[in-house]
Amino acid sequence: MFFASDNAGPVHPSVMEALTAGNAGYAPSYGVDQTMVEVTARLREIFEAPEAAVYLVPTGTAANALALATLSDPWQTIFCSSVAHIHEDECNAPEFYSGGAKLTLVGRGDKMGAEELHAAIAGEQTRGVHGPQRGPVSITQVTERGTLYSLGELRGLCDVAKGFGLPVHMDGARFANALVALGCTAAEMTWKAGVDAVSFGGTKNGLMGVEAVIFFDPSKAWEFELRRKRGAHLFSKHRYLSLQMRAYLEGDLWIASARKANDNAAYLAEGLRQIEGTSFVYEPQANMIFCAFSRAAHQRLHDTGAAYYVWSGSLEGADPQEALEARLVCDWAIERAQIDAFLDILRG
Known part of the structure; x- marks a missing residue:
């Protein structure tokens, strides 16, 4: 992931x-x-x-x-x-x-x-x-x-x-x-x-x-x-x-690869919209998503050892519900199964 x-x-x-x-x-x-x-x-x-x-x-x-x-x-x-x-x-x-x-x-x-x-x-x-x-x-x-x-x-x-x-x-x-x-x-x-x-x-x-x-x-x-x-x-x-x-x-190929990357990001964004407590810092428009979700959700993802992404803030803060920003980038190669697995962990 x-x-x-x-x-x-x-x-x-x-x-x-x-x-x-x-x-x-x-x-x-x-x-x-x-x-x-x-x-x-x-x-x-x-x-x-x-x-x-x-x-x-x-x-x-x-x-x-x-x-x-x-x-x-x-x-x-x-x-x-x-x-x-x-x-x-x-x-x-x-x-x-x-x-x-x-x-x-x-x-x-x-x-x-x-x-x-x-x-x-x-x-x-x-x-x-x-x-x-x-x-x-x-x-x-x-x-x-x-x-x-x-x-x-x-x-x-x-x-x-x-x-x-x-x-x-x-x-x-x-x-x-x-x-x-x-x-x-x-x-x-x-x-x-x-x-x-x-x-x-x-x-x-x-x-x-x-x-x-x-x-x-x-x-x-x-x-x-x-x-x-x-x-x-x-x-x-x-x-x-x-x-x-x-x-x-x-x-x-340059067009096909970019379209696949954008479609992957759109699929991920749609899944994120369905998860309570998740918000977008910027409305996704291409293949890069900036969103925010709870520290507890970040911790769940990191506990798997399989979720790699960029985030801001400390995972060790006192408030598990504090929203921390994440950057999620999709390329042409990522599989929908990986996106689904990421969303499943985020849902808890």
């Missing part, structure tokens, strides 16, 4: 098979393999962007940090939500790879509002040479609390950024989950809304370890290539990244 993270799930069998099949013989290195040519063509097709520059890196942190470094200067600030992954979970990698660009946190929740963003941007670049200059806006979709920006909200944020002449980056670690939930196209959720670059996630959705960075403005391509190499994220045996991504895109 593993709900701690979609990073913890297995690699999809189709991806493992593709790696084994592609392991025969020799292939050009450093990203000029034929498989990468096919990946680039397919991603351009998916995003309806025939001139887009497409690159692969092994981690989401590398994707976000290198993309933002390419979009910003060291003396600028990057605007993001107060709980953005680039702020809370990347050990200052964007600051490091950009050579010193800082982060300006917008709002207090997982989603930025257009008015909040406008106020934050307007508040910078007011001290001349003494203060940080305005830099890119980074939007997380799905957010770190499992919620979604609607297409209208994305357009609103991008319009604010463009009003100040700023580029927009999307952290799409769970890009496919958001796409499935919104029922839109990749183009509608990115460049058609005003996004300039996207970190297109795969690792959380069935890949061994690869993310794509896509620039809709190809003029950024050479700088990104240099930053990727200088930052030690250009794989020599690059075909093993390309093989994963090609398998992910073939037959829309």
Whole structure:
């Protein structure tokens, strides 16, 4: 019963098979393999962007940090939500790879509002040479609390950024989950809304370890290539990244895996709704659930030794009925029987 993270799930069998099949013989290195040519063509097709520059890196942190470094200067600030992954979970990698660009946190929740963003941007670049200059806006979709920006909200944020002449980056670690939930196209959720670059996630959705960075403005391509190499994220045996991504895109496996993960989370959420004393901190919208239930229920789950998830607060508190928050993440591989077992223990 593993709900701690979609990073913890297995690699999809189709991806493992593709790696084994592609392991025969020799292939050009450093990203000029034929498989990468096919990946680039397919991603351009998916995003309806025939001139887009497409690159692969092994981690989401590398994707976000290198993309933002390419979009910003060291003396600028990057605007993001107060709980953005680039702020809370990347050990200052964007600051490091950009050579010193800082982060300006917008709002207090997982989603930025257009008015909040406008106020934050307007508040910078007011001290001349003494203060940080305005830099890119980074939007997380799905957010770190499992919620979604609607297409209208994305357009609103991008319009604010463009009003100040700023580029927009999307952290799409769970890009496919958001796409499935919104029922839109990749183009509608990115460049058609005003996004300039996207970190297109795969690792959380069935890949061994690869993310794509896509620039809709190809003029950024050479700088990104240099930053990727200088930052030690250009794989020599690059075909093993390309093989994963090609398998992910073939037959829309990326869509099918995300839909299964979202459906699993919806099934879990429906079960949680039926349990008295359980409440949602955020309304579930994709494959990540934030809910609260009693300390006693948490203790029952942990006593089994088989329930793995993230929670806040102490299990040793005096009040067994005190509600403690839990984060439950579903991936494509978790079985309904495991979800049912988790719910049965929670019911007591």
